[in-house]
Structure formats: structure tokens, C-alpha cells
Amino acid sequence: MLEIKNLHAGIDGNEILKGINLTIKKGEIHAIMGPNGSGKSTLAKVLAGHPSYEVTKGEVLFEGKNLLELAPDERAREGIFMAFQYPIEVPGVSNAQFLRLAYNEKRKHLGEEELDPLEFKDLLKERAKVVEMDASFMSRSVNEGFSGGEKKRNEILQMAVLEPKLAVLDETDSGLDIDALRIVAGGVNQLHNPENAVILVTHYQRLLDYIVPQFVHVLANGRIAKEGGKELALELEEKGYDWLKTAADTGTLGVQAS
Amino acid sequence: MVTEITTRNNSYREAYQVLQERTAPSGASWLQRLRANAFERFEELGFPSVRDEEWKYTNVAAIAKADFQKGVYAESSSRGSGAKELASFGSPETEASQLIFVNGKLRSDLSSVSGLPAEVVALDLSQAIQDERYSEIVRTNLARHADYIANGFTALNTAFISDGAFVYIPKGVVVETPIQLLFISDGAGVNAASFPRVLLVAAENSSATLIESYVSTHDSAYFTNAVVEVALKSGARLEHYKVQRESQAAFHVATTQADLGPNSTYDSTTITFGARLSRHDFSVTMDHEGVECWVDGLYLVTDDQHTDTHSVIDHRQPHCTSHQLYKGILDGKSRAVFNGKVFVRHDAQKTDAMQTNKNLLLSNEARVDTKPQLEILADDVKCAHGAAVGQIDEDELFYLATRGIHPDLARNLLTYGFAEEVIGKIKVDSIRAQLDAAVLNRLNARLEA
Numbered sequence A: 001m002l003e004i005k006n007l008h009a010g011i012d013g014n015e016i017l018k019g020i021n022l023t024i025k026k027g028e029i030h031a032i033m034g035p036n037g038s039g040k041s042t043l044a045k046v047l048a049g050h051p052s053y054e055v056t057k058g059e060v061l062f063e064g065k066n067l068l069e070l071a072p073d074e075r076a077r078e079g080i081f082m083a084f085q086y087p088i089e090v091p092g093v094s095n096a097q098f099l100r101l102a103y104n105e106k107r108k109h110l111g112e113e114e115l116d117p118l119e120f121k122d123l124l125k126e127r128a129k130v131v132e133m134d135a136s137f138m139s140r141s142v143n144e145g146f147s148g149g150e151k152k153r154n155e156i157l158q159m160a161v162l163e164p165k166l167a168v169l170d171e172t173d174s175g176l177d178i179d180a181l182r183i184v185a186g187g188v189n190q191l192h193n194p195e196n197a198v199i200l201v202t203h204y205q206r207l208l209d210y211i212v213p214q215f216v217h218v219l220a221n222g223r224i225a226k227e228g229g230k231e232l233a234l235e236l237e238e239k240g241y242d243w244l245k246t247a248a249d250t251g252t253l254g255v256q257a258s
Numbered sequence B: 001m002v003t004e005i006t007t008r009n010n011s012y013r014e015a016y017q018v019l020q021e022r023t024a025p026s027g028a029s030w031l032q033r034l035r036a037n038a039f040e041r042f043e044e045l046g047f048p049s050v051r052d053e054e055w056k057y058t059n060v061a062a063i064a065k066a067d068f069q070k071g072v073y074a075e076s077s078s079r080g081s082g083a084k085e086l087a088s089f090g091s092p093e094t095e096a097s098q099l100i101f102v103n104g105k106l107r108s109d110l111s112s113v114s115g116l117p118a119e120v121v122a123l124d125l126s127q128a129i130q131d132e133r134y135s136e137i138v139r140t141n142l143a144r145h146a147d148y149i150a151n152g153f154t155a156l157n158t159a160f161i162s163d164g165a166f167v168y169i170p171k172g173v174v175v176e177t178p179i180q181l182l183f184i185s186d187g188a189g190v191n192a193a194s195f196p197r198v199l200l201v202a203a204e205n206s207s208a209t210l211i212e213s214y215v216s217t218h219d220s221a222y223f224t225n226a227v228v229e230v231a232l233k234s235g236a237r238l239e240h241y242k243v244q245r246e247s248q249a250a251f252h253v254a255t256t257q258a259d260l261g262p263n264s265t266y267d268s269t270t271i272t273f274g275a276r277l278s279r280h281d282f283s284v285t286m287d288h289e290g291v292e293c294w295v296d297g298l299y300l301v302t303d304d305q306h307t308d309t310h311s312v313i314d315h316r317q318p319h320c321t322s323h324q325l326y327k328g329i330l331d332g333k334s335r336a337v338f339n340g341k342v343f344v345r346h347d348a349q350k351t352d353a354m355q356t357n358k359n360l361l362l363s364n365e366a367r368v369d370t371k372p373q374l375e376i377l378a379d380d381v382k383c384a385h386g387a388a389v390g391q392i393d394e395d396e397l398f399y400l401a402t403r404g405i406h407p408d409l410a411r412n413l414l415t416y417g418f419a420e421e422v423i424g425k426i427k428v429d430s431i432r433a434q435l436d437a438a439v440l441n442r443l444n445a446r447l448e449a
């Protein structure tokens, strides 16, 4: 589904991603972990097509297509979704209005009929159950005045409505209380199926108890410093990142840094 | 050029004399004198020029030069547009609580106030002056709030006082139904000028909603010069909406003066969409304690439109609160001027004043001159003001893009959201829906629901 090959990217001439290689097949769940500033959000934003980041080397294929050629909205309509680490507020635009617009853009792209406000209301009601979100949030402006946890939950609601092929969830767990974490993780599990894939960016093993990844990748200093199965997350929880950081810098882990 | 302007003024002089002569036999002598004084003042002042600091960015020479004829409509008060078409500008909420004026003249066949409580008064100003039940209230209020000494346009309007609206909410009366004053220009008179005049007096502890609307049936050039006086007595509450949707070729000049009594509440929202050139002088005076007011607005202009808001919020007594949020959306080569003065006088301790002007530029050729001014003479006050001029936020745009929304649509959505902060506070559903639709129409978007 997604193939990242030797991806280098940065901002204003500063290289942040220094050769990422990652392959994701449909039905898989991958976790990306790593210390603050290692480039996790940058990777997510580059995949989503943030205009501030410049890709200097490498390629990204999504279902065989060159993803880097597509504008952010085209990527989204192709089925890529990013849940933001810091969701943006959109004053004056109601959640329902926003979601219907986004949903219909996707329907149009697929050559399907658009839903009218009433039809969409029913759909939204159904999808809101996935994250147990109260109806009162639908008429409020997108994320405006939402608590940190509510914003994160709203991201997953958007995912539930848009049903992406590939969801990149950037620290969706941080800021969630214990109950909300359970609900949101449950939602992601409901939405996950053999036809789609999920990338979880997280700092905490706790999330991975709920959403169990097949693969864990550790990012350090813009490179993948270590990869493994779900047990790698437990190891990190125990040992921290220090041993990896030094290893990644000196290249002693044997992960290629081309 | 001077002679040319003089000639035009002469056509106002003629119309003025005709009015004075026509009304002399039956008219109130105080009104004859008021008109005479105001006309004299107009002749002294003339129309303002850009040399005048308050008119620096707004050149009204076109109004002075154009052959706008006050009075041409008086006879033609045309049946040019069908009653049905005209009535369609009304709102469902005000079907039985509206006065409709066509080219400045009250059309009683289209108006109805049967839905208002019997003790509430809403009628033609000239009738109110004749009616002994109201003549005293009118005499003691008319032109006592809006000063015609300083402003040539106000003087001109005052010199022509005859048609207009008088609204009176008696003591303790709470009017749930909004009252609409609808001023329609129907393009029947070429270069017609109309000078709407409104006097609203809200007695002690009364409560009401006033909608003041300006629309046109044709895209013709005409000149509206309105003066609205609002007097709130102790504990009175008024929600005041001004919706200016004149033709794109029109000139719209207006003065609004609100004098707010003790513990009164005044919540105003001014929407400016229309006119080639519009200017609003809005003055709110708090010469009593315990007043709270909102002086909010939205201007949405494009092409060659020019809009100018000059507001004065005057805190003269302690314990008053004022909120002002004016937002502007500018496209094309349009231009907006916002000049907002907030005065906190020496005695006005414990004033709480908040003023914001935010502008969104959708084109590189649009331009805003914004000048929020805070003048504080008291020492125990809470005041803040600010102005911003910006473009659509790139992070917001990216966020919408990641949800599959095309950048053009995303821009429209964000612009719509920007306008919503003001439009969303309008409590009359049909007016809010109408404005939402108008914003969307301007943006060519489709975001219903």
C-alpha cells in the first residue's frame, strides 16, 4: 500500500528526515516511536503533503502512485488521512458542515452521489458512536474551544467519517484520559480492517496495549534506528532511548542510512 | 468645480423650498425651524472633502457632483416594481411588524404593524409629528441625538425631515416580535436621492428588536442619506440590526446615534454588503451608569466597492461596558476604512471597553485603513483594543486540505467561518439565513446546512 524509499526531507535547508525506508501493506498496523524531535511528526506531515517541508531525495509510492506529486487534498481523496498531533481550530465552521463537505468531496472523487444535509446527519450519528461523541459537538465550530482530549477524539471522528485507506495518527493518545484512551483506541480498532492500514505515532506502550501493532519502528535523528515486533515497545519502555540515539548517530545498529 | 457643486446644492435648495412651502400651512413650526436651521448649516458645511481629517480616505466628490435629485421620487413613488416583488424583501418574522419604504416614501399598502402589541408605536414620522399623542416625544427627541452641526450629510437629512419612521416602545413593554424598517430603492427615479430618518425611543425597562434594512430592486445609481436616532431610557434593551444591501452602484451615507440611559443594554450589529461607496458614522454615548453595549459589524466588499465606518463609543459615566468587534472581508480592488474611537472620560471609572477590528484580504489589490483609537482619561478602567489585517491562515488551509477539501473550497469555507463570528450572533433566523446565503453567494460556494 505504502512504500517509502530513502526519504530525505527538511525545512529551510535543514534536513530532518535523513533516509527513511518503510513498507506498509494493507491490513497492517505499524507503530512509530522515538525521542522528541526525532522526526515523527515531520514524517507524518510529509506524507500528508505539508507545503513547508521539502523532499530532497527519495520516493513515496501509495498504491503504486507517486504520492509526492499529489497535492494534499488529492492525497486525502486518494485515501490518506493524518490525525494531527495539534489539531487546528476552524472558527465559524460547524463540525457537521465541515465533515459533510469533506465527505462529499470524497464521494465526488469516487463518482458517487453527494449526501444532502439530512442524509449526512444520519451517517454522522452512526459514525459518532465509534468514538462515543456527543451530538452537541456537531454544531460547534471545528475544534474551537474543544479540550485537548476532545480535539483528539474529533480527529478520530473525522477518520470514522472519511474511512481512509491509510491513517497516520500522530500522538492521538497524548492528552487523553484513561477512559477516552480506551474509547478512541476502541474506535480505531473498529475502523481497522484487512483492506486498510494504520500508522500510530506514539510515545507510550499503553496505547499499544489497546491497538496492537505488528511492527514497531523507532525513529532517532531522522532515521529508523531500530525495528521489531510489538515486544520492541516494551523494551523501549524499560530502557528508554539513550542507547538507540548514540547507536543511530554512530551507525552501529547496522540500519542503513543512505 | 465650485460652481458645479453650488448648482447641485441649488437643486437641493429648490427641493427644500418646495418641502417647506408644501408643509408650511399644516406643519409644526418647530419642525419648519429645525429644517431651516439644518439647511442653513448644510449650505455652510457643504459635503465634506478629503482635507477633512475624518474624511481623509473617503472621497464623496462623486455624491456632490452627481445630479442626485431629492424629490424626484415624491410623485413617481412608482408602481414600477410589483407589490409582490417589494414585499418579498420582508422577513417572515416581521410580516405583521414592518414598515416598508420605497424610494424613501412609506408604502402603507405594503406595511403592517398589526402583529405588534397595541401600545407599541411604529408609524410614519410625519404622521407622528401631526399626532398629538406623539408630537411631544418626537419634538423633544428628533435631531436632539444626531448632531447636524458637525456633519453636512446629517444636516442635509435633517433639512428634509418628513418621511421616515417613528418607533416608540412604552414603559415596561417587552416586544418579542422584531420590528423591521425596510428601505427599498426601486430604480424608478433616475439619480434619485432618499433621506430616510428614523427615531426610536425605548421607554424605561422596555425591550425590543429593530431591523433596519436597505435593499434595491435594480442595480442603479442612487443616493441614500440616512439618519437614525436611538434613545434608550433607564433599563431599556434594544437589539439593533442594520443590514445594508444597497445596489452595487449606489451611494449610502448614514449616521446612527444611540444615547443610552442608565442600566440600558444596546446590542447592535451592522452588516455592510452593498453600495459602491458607503460611509457609516456610528456614535454610541453612555452618559449614564451601568450601560452595556455591543457595537459589532461585518463589511464584505469586492470589485471597486469602498466602505468606511467611523464609530465613536463614548464612556462618560462609571460602570459601563462596551464591546466592539468589526470584521471585514475584502476582495477585488475594494477598500475599507475603519476608524473606531473609544473615549473613556474623566469620570468614567470602572469602564470595561474592548475593541477589535479584524480584516481578511482575499486579493492583493484590496486595501484596508484601520485605526482603532483609545483615549482614556480615567485611571481605574479595563480597556483593550486591537486591529489585524491578514490573509487566510496557511495552517488552517492545510488542515482542510488533509480532509480532502480543495484549496478553493477551503478558502471559501474559512472566509465563511470568518464572517460567521458576526453573522452568527444575529438572532432573527431569516435574516441570519439570508446573510449566510449572501456570503456564500459572494464566495460562489455551496456549504448549506
Ligand SMILES: Nc1ncnc2c1ncn2[C@@H]1O[C@H](COP(=O)(O)OP(=O)(O)OP(=O)(O)O)[C@@H](O)[C@H]1O
Binding pocket: A011, A016, A034, A035, A036, A037, A038, A039, A040, A041, A042, A043, A052, A085
Ligand atoms: N517548521 C519547522 N521549522 C523548524 N524546525 C522544524 C519545523 N518542524 C520541525 N522542525 C524540527 O524538526 C525536528 C523534528 O520535529 P518533529 O516535530 O518531526 O519531531 P517529533 O519526532 O514529532 O517530536 P515529538 O515527539 O516531540 O512530537 C525537530 O528538531 C524540530 O525542531
Ligand SMILES: [Mg+2]
Binding pocket: A040, A041, A042, A085, A170, A171
Ligand atoms: Mg511530533
